[in-house]
Amino acid sequence: MLFQTINGKMGLNKKNGESEVAGMAATIKDIAKLAGVSPGTVSRVLANKTGFFSEPTGEKVRAAAAELGYQKNTAAAELVTQQSNVVAAIVNSTKTNFASPIIEGIQAEAHRHDLNVIILYAGDDDSEQQRRALTTVIERPVRSILLLSVDLAAENLALLQNSRIPFCFLSISFDEIQVPYITSDDWQVGYQATQTLLKLGHQNIGLAGVDSDFHTGRQRVAGYRQAMQEAGITIQPKWIQLGNYSYDAGQTAMQAYGADSGLTAIIGGSDMAAVGVLNAARNLGYRVPTDLSILAIDGTEICELVQPALSSISQNFYEMGVAGVQQLCAPGELPQKITPIKLVERDSLQRNS
Amino acid sequence: MLFQTINGKMGLNKKNGESEVAGMAATIKDIAKLAGVSPGTVSRVLANKTGFFSEPTGEKVRAAAAELGYQKNTAAAELVTQQSNVVAAIVNSTKTNFASPIIEGIQAEAHRHDLNVIILYAGDDDSEQQRRALTTVIERPVRSILLLSVDLAAENLALLQNSRIPFCFLSISFDEIQVPYITSDDWQVGYQATQTLLKLGHQNIGLAGVDSDFHTGRQRVAGYRQAMQEAGITIQPKWIQLGNYSYDAGQTAMQAYGADSGLTAIIGGSDMAAVGVLNAARNLGYRVPTDLSILAIDGTEICELVQPALSSISQNFYEMGVAGVQQLCAPGELPQKITPIKLVERDSLQRNS
DNA sequence: AGAGGCATTGCAAACGTTTGTGTAAAGTGC
DNA sequence: GCACTTTACACAAACGTTTGCAATGCCTCT
Missing domain, CATH: 3.40.50.2300 (Response regulator)
Incomplete structure (x- = not known):
């Protein structure tokens, strides 16, 4: 009774008679045959559409599925449900x-x-x-x-x-x-980073490794400029060393500043850039933070790996992730959104006397 | 001629008449209708099965596809091709x-x-x-x-x-x-790391942050033990500080060693663990590498981010990745495979006088 | 006892492809 | 001008699901 071999229309180039012979994955039809019900019913019990099948059938189907080691083909399902x-x-x-x-x-x-x-x-x-x-x-x-x-x-x-x-x-x-x-808000990132340093009494502040080819970088530079301007400081051109946010960018920026840069503080365009600045600065003879304060942007874990640990303007990346999927789950919201930033103090900043 | 409206059997719950009305993505059938050919033919020209269609038809189809902004539904294709x-x-x-x-x-x-x-x-x-x-x-x-x-x-x-x-x-x-x-070969990793330190004259060598719950960690410990034994050194129990390879594991290991550990060299179970050891050691008053040599295992980029840059037994992770897909593309090979390791010297090792 | 309702299940279409087979029309050789 | 091959295409089945609808049988109410 269970092993009846009624198997619908026979394929022309592939006989699907005994499907547990080789490695072919079990399908809903195999379960149907084993349990002696129709594929539709199997689909319903597996999807747990309660009210559409009796408990005995449910059991039979689940048992058959387990025996066959059934794995759903989600791609096929998505094809018909269109989602x-x-x-x-x-x-x-x-x-x-x-x-x-x-x-x-x-x-x-x-x-x-x-x-x-x-x-x-x-x-x-x-x-x-x-x-x-x-x-x-x-x-x-x-x-x-x-x-x-x-x-x-x-x-x-x-x-x-x-x-x-x-x-x-x-x-x-x-x-x-x-x-x-x-x-x-990248403008705020640049602005608040600069403000932080200004409040500590720094005047000659460098900005290292940001990429002004894109909006993000341009905004950071703009925030930096604005803060400096409000403080009445004229920015020397060489204080802004562009780059691609990388470790190398930080290093080359610092090397461009040189050993007698006159800078007392530097903002790293990213954590990586800040570490590059840090290491290059040390090689140039700076002591951090005694001679030179460094402020990183991003606030990822590398800030805590180096010594001294880098203070940072930290972004809330985790929150960005959750906001992203929320945005896509509840559309209709306004398409641009801002996640907050905050200053995290570690050991790389010092008041400029 | 082109816009004939023969459209097969009509669906019962969804009329597919004009499919460019709403946002419904264009299918192969839409192209077929637009170009005035059969879906099969469309499939063949899009798959570029040359020899199965004439150039004029090919052009018509490609034009129609472009006009409709067609995007293939790979899931559907994979369903029939079974791969x-x-x-x-x-x-x-x-x-x-x-x-x-x-x-x-x-x-x-x-x-x-x-x-x-x-x-x-x-x-x-x-x-x-x-x-x-x-x-x-x-x-x-x-x-x-x-x-x-x-x-x-x-x-x-x-x-x-x-x-x-x-x-x-x-x-x-x-x-x-x-x-x-x-x-x-994790045994070799442990063995060669230890050998490296032994050759530099170290005798009291710690192993910090490896996880002996799994095979990998056990092997590293075994390699370490073997090398020490061959050198005739008896390992003090506290020299081996287990952990989960993390930065924290490295730190706690180092704290367990303490300020007067008697160790002159430490192997970090991973790069992260080594950095943890490095920072904790500094806080305990060690100078690296003068007082204490540190050798990392893995050789990722963080080794170069900290100061001093950490020497490491480096694994070839990139190679692992390519070997992995090769293995899966050409099956039948033996199922276990070993990628090479090598010592990369940076600045964290010093001869023990 | 017949009508209506409900629970349970089977049937078949549909999703968007690929591809084997069938078949006209066109081309080739004699 | 006839048999034969080739070219170019249409047809339809199949992949593994979901789901609206139809069908069956049983229960309940009157």
Whole structure:
């Protein structure tokens, strides 16, 4: 009775008669056959649509599923239901390491909404790798896309917008184009960093390693300029050393300042840049913080790894992650959002006498 | 002629008449209708199956696809072809940070084979999060699974093996169970680290922060013991301070050693642990490397971030990544594989006089 | 006892692809 | 001008699900 071999219309190029023979994964139909019910019923009990099946059948089906080691084919299900519960996070593999707390935030909030998270790497500034990551997520049913500080090439942005999948940028901002993003107020980041140093009596303050090619960096520089201007200090051109936020950028910035820079404080464009500044400064003979105060921007764990531990203007990356998925779960909100920043004091700042 | 409205059997609950009305993504059928050919033909030209269509038709189809902004639904395609070109990497979100070079290796080699990579986070030792990550990849068509130093709970390993998806562990090893893995020879790691220090004249050598709960850690300890024994040195129990490879583990280990430990050299179980040792040692009044040599294990970029830069027994994580996808692309090879290690000298070692 | 309701299940369409088979029309050789 | 091959395409099945609808049987009410 249980092992009846009625098996519908026979395929032409593949006979599906005995499906437990080889390694072919068990399907809902196999369960149906084993349990002696229809595939539809199996689907219903497995989806726990209570009220649509009797307890005895439920048991039979569950037993059969267990025996066959059934694993659902979600892709097939998503095909018919036309909806997915995975959200994709695309990160650029830049050396600055704030991605991890953002992802933890995404993960936590996503699970709260019963969503699954997949992560894709999009290379550094490689538009080809971006395209690759983008198409792999667009081509399969993802519910939404989060882009962690990736600066999309124009053609890739078009691709993304064309896909009609909801998306949101994280930890990056734009002025020219109108897209949803969540990040810190980068102008405030620059402004408050500078203010912090000014309040400690510093006047000659450097800004090292920020990238003014993008909005984020331009904003930080603008905040810095404004704070300096309000304090009545004229900025020497060499005080602003641009770069790409990396460790190397910090180092080369510091080397450009040189051993007799006249600076008493430096703002690192990122944690990594600040560490670069720190190490290069030491090699130039500076003692930190005695001779030179250093203030990092970001506040990731590396600040606590080096000695002296770096004080920082810290961003709330975790919060960015959760805000990102919230934004995508409850759309209709305004598309730009700001997460708070705060000063975290460690051991790299000192009052300028 | 082009806009004929023959559209097959009408659906009962959803009329698919004009599909460009709302946001519904364009399908192959829409293209077919627009170009005035059959869906099959569209599929063939889009897949570039040359020889199956004439150039004029090819052009018509491509034009229609472009006009509709067509995006392939790979999930649907994978459903019928029964094969996928995505490989999943599952990483645990541990604070030690070697994951990134492994992923870069995976990524590079995968692209060489025209595969796409998705990454999942599996939490730290959270079997529930593991299960979640695992099922999300098992439930959809992935070609193979790489697990980066994740120690799977027993029930989750069963899940994985049951799925019949090829998998390989990276940067972790096992003795009790028989599974494919690629990692460094951890015994050699411990042995060579110790040898390095012995050759520099050290005798009282500590081992800090390794986790002997797992095979990897046990092997490192065993290598250390063997090297010490060969040198005729009896290990004081407190020289071995276990931990979980973290920064904190390194710190507490060093604090356990104390200010008058008698040690002249310490092996950090990981880079992070070594940095923990370094900072704690400084706080205890040690000068590194003058009073105390420190040798890290792993050789990630943090070794170069701290001062003095930490010498290390470096693993080739990138290579692990490429070996992992190679292994899964050309199966039949022996299931365990070893990637080489090497000593990288930086500034944290000094001869013991 | 017949009508109506409800619980349980089967049936079949549909999701968006790929691909084997069938078949006209066009091309080739004699 | 006929048989034969080739070219270019359409047709339809199949992948593994979900779900609206129909069908069956039983229960309850009058």
